[in-house]
Amino acid sequence: xRHESPxxxxxGRPRGFDIEAAVERAMDVFWSxxxxxxxxxxxxxATKLSRGSLYAAFGDKHSLFLRALDRYIADALARMEFEFxxxxxxxxxxxxxxxxYVERTSGGNGRRGCLLVATAMELAGQDAEVGRRVAGxxxxxxxxxxxxxxxxxxxxxxxxxxxxSSAARILICFLWGLRVVAKTAPxxxxxxxxxDALLDRFIR
Amino acid sequence: xRHESPxxxxxGRPRGFDIEAAVERAMDVFWSxxxxxxxxxxxxxATKLSRGSLYAAFGDKHSLFLRALDRYIADALARMEFEFxxxxxxxxxxxxxxxxYVERTSGGNGRRGCLLVATAMELAGQDAEVGRRVAGxxxxxxxxxxxxxxxxxxxxxxxxxxxxSSAARILICFLWGLRVVAKTAPxxxxxxxxxDALLDRFIR
DNA sequence: CTATTTCAAGACCGATCGGTTCATATATTG
DNA sequence: CAATATATGAACCGATCGGTCTTGAAATAG
Numbered sequence: 001x002r003h004e005s006p007x008x009x010x011x012g013r014p015r016g017f018d019i020e021a022a023v024e025r026a027m028d029v030f031w032s033x034x035x036x037x038x039x040x041x042x043x044x045x046a047t048k049l050s051r052g053s054l055y056a057a058f059g060d061k062h063s064l065f066l067r068a069l070d071r072y073i074a075d076a077l078a079r080m081e082f083e084f085x086x087x088x089x090x091x092x093x094x095x096x097x098x099x100x101y102v103e104r105t106s107g108g109n110g111r112r113g114c115l116l117v118a119t120a121m122e123l124a125g126q127d128a129e130v131g132r133r134v135a136g137x138x139x140x141x142x143x144x145x146x147x148x149x150x151x152x153x154x155x156x157x158x159x160x161x162x163x164x165s166s167a168a169r170i171l172i173c174f175l176w177g178l179r180v181v182a183k184t185a186p187x188x189x190x191x192x193x194x195x196d197a198l199l200d201r202f203i204r
Numbered sequence: 205x206r207h208e209s210p211x212x213x214x215x216g217r218p219r220g221f222d223i224e225a226a227v228e229r230a231m232d233v234f235w236s237x238x239x240x241x242x243x244x245x246x247x248x249x250a251t252k253l254s255r256g257s258l259y260a261a262f263g264d265k266h267s268l269f270l271r272a273l274d275r276y277i278a279d280a281l282a283r284m285e286f287e288f289x290x291x292x293x294x295x296x297x298x299x300x301x302x303x304x305y306v307e308r309t310s311g312g313n314g315r316r317g318c319l320l321v322a323t324a325m326e327l328a329g330q331d332a333e334v335g336r337r338v339a340g341x342x343x344x345x346x347x348x349x350x351x352x353x354x355x356x357x358x359x360x361x362x363x364x365x366x367x368x369s370s371a372a373r374i375l376i377c378f379l380w381g382l383r384v385v386a387k388t389a390p391x392x393x394x395x396x397x398x399x400d401a402l403l404d405r406f407i408r
Numbered sequence: 409c410t411a412t413t414t415c416a417a418g419a420c421c422g423a424t425c426g427g428t429t430c431a432t433a434t435a436t437t438g
Numbered sequence: 439c440a441a442t443a444t445a446t447g448a449a450c451c452g453a454t455c456g457g458t459c460t461t462g463a464a465a466t467a468g
Contacts, residue, residue, distance in 0.1 A: 008437090009436085009437070010436085010437085010442075010443060010444095011435095011436060011437040011438070011441065011442040011443060012434095012435070012436055012437080012441085012442040012443020012444060013433095013434060013435040013436060013442085013443055013444040013445065014435075014436065014443085014444075015444075015445090016434095016435085016444070016445060017445085032329075033330075034240065034325075034326055036238065036240035036241050037240050037326070039424080039425070039426085040425075040426060040427085041424095049445090049446090050445070050446045050447060050448095051427080051428090051446090051447080051448090052428085052429085052430090052445075052446070052447080053444085053445060053446075055426095055427070055428080056444090056445090060426075060427075061426065061427090111329045112329070113325055113329060114325075117325055117384050118325040118326065120384050120387045120388065121238075121317055121318075121321055121322040121325050121326070121384065121387060122238055122241070122322065122325070122326060124387045124388050125236075125315045125316070125317060125387055126237075131387075131388055134387070134388050135388035135389060138385060138388060138389060159405075161404070162405075163401065166397060166398055166401035167401065169394070169398045169401075170378065170398055170401060170402045172381065172385065173377075173378045173379075173381035173382045173384075173385055173398065174374065174377045174378045174381055175377075175381065176380075176381035176384045176385060177376065177377030177378055177379065177380035177381030177382070177384070178377045178381070180321050180324050180325065180377075180380045180381070180384065181342060181376065181377055181380060183324045183325060183328045183329055183335075183338070184324065184328050184335055184338050184339035184342060185339060185342060190373070193370060194370055194373045194374055194377065197367065197370035197371065197373075197374060198374045200365070201363075201366075201405040201406065202405065212467090212468095213466085213467065214412075214413065214466085214467080215411065215412040215413065215465095215466060215467040215468070216411085216412040216413020216414060216465070216466055216467080217412085217413050217414040217415065217463095217464060217465040217466060218413085218414075218465075218466065219414070219415090220414070220415060220464090220465085221415085243454080243455070243456085244455075244456060244457085245454095253415090253416085254415070254416045254417060254418090255416090255417085255418085255457080255458085256414095256415080256416075256417085256418095256458085256459080256460095257414080257415060257416075259456095259457070259458080260414090260415095264456075264457075265456065265457090409468105410467100410468085411466100411467085411468080412465100412466080412467080412468100413464100413465085413466080413467100414463105414464085414465080414466100415462100415463085415464075415465095416461100416462095416463085416464100417460105417461090417462095417463105418459100418460090418461090419458105419459085419460080419461100420457105420458080420459075420460095421456105421457080421458070421459095422455105422456100422457100423454105423455075423456090423457105424453105424454085424455065424456100425452105425453075425454065425455070426451105426452100426453090426454100427450105427451080427452095427453105428449105428450080428451070429448105429449085429450075429451095430447105430448090430449085430450095431446105431447095431448095431449100432445100432446085432447090432448105433444100433445085433446080433447105434443100434444085434445075434446095435442100435443085435444080435445095436441100436442080436443080436444095437440105437441085437442080437443100438439100438440090438441080438442100
């Protein structure tokens, strides 16, 4: 039950741009160029905002970066939420999730890299706010993959001796490494074959 | 046969600093702070050189960075040369090599990260000189690990169905991912256990 | 000794950094 | 209409960027 609060429409010019769209465009820039490699003019060009508007909306470069990073993380979590849906077969979900990685590490997508991995390397050691976010995402990813593997194990789908939690850590390290390698060698077939070979060691 | 060229000792003050030591100190700085995150004063402090001397010796920041990166790569290659010595048992060598990674991704070492991985993410996409070096190192690493695995396979030390070249790619992705994860979660025991669990899937 | 070379220290350069401020135009509501 | 709110764009800020240059001390060889 919502109280009918008498919200007066403010007079004056209404907000003329979409904040979330601006965050997304800023994310794209940080994604391609990194934090230190991104200058204010890059962000202004991408968001099509004036300096004043950008600072009014986001405070400063660092805050905008955190919002962009949060957005990237939210997208990644949503993807996992979808692929690891408990109603789906865990191995199917895992394969689909890995296929997404192959897609994202191929060709131009691969060269573009990964905002999380790049941020982890560039800032996580020095910037506590960033470090917490990266570590949090890592834990979340680990938990969901481990959960899927547990379900698979219960269904007898894993190879003998495979332990879900350590297998999850292996998979995550592998996937993050894939994003690093893809910066210079983004060949789709090789990536897919490597993923298949890895999976082959873990599923029955 | 060398012609006895009459090399006159130059008059004047002799070189008073060790260039290789300066490269190493510069490497440490880039390693900790990244390329864009490193400013000239950082390099001057670390190398204990004056601005003039540094520019006389190295040209500019980018050239110095390339020398530091080359040094890092040379060290890494030397480590592989040692561990994958053909006279040693390949599995022993591989285990020792992986143990070195665990060491380098634990605690403070882990937080420090890896100059190659950080550089791959920060510059490999935009800087051709850097990209070539990173890609070259990746190929070298892949080749040597694959070679060790081939020898292991010939000796019947690998699990059934393990193919040396794809297993090598898996291992490399895993190790590079380990360096990413270690930026925020550098716990030695977990790393070692994960490495062991991975190896367990590949060796008999 | 002198001539020569190398070094450190720091002034100096133009450009750019992230960030603030302000005048102006525009769009909306009462 | 007047009042209000928001956006732009440019001017502006001090600090720092990477890089050059000069000066003077130090150390060597002839």
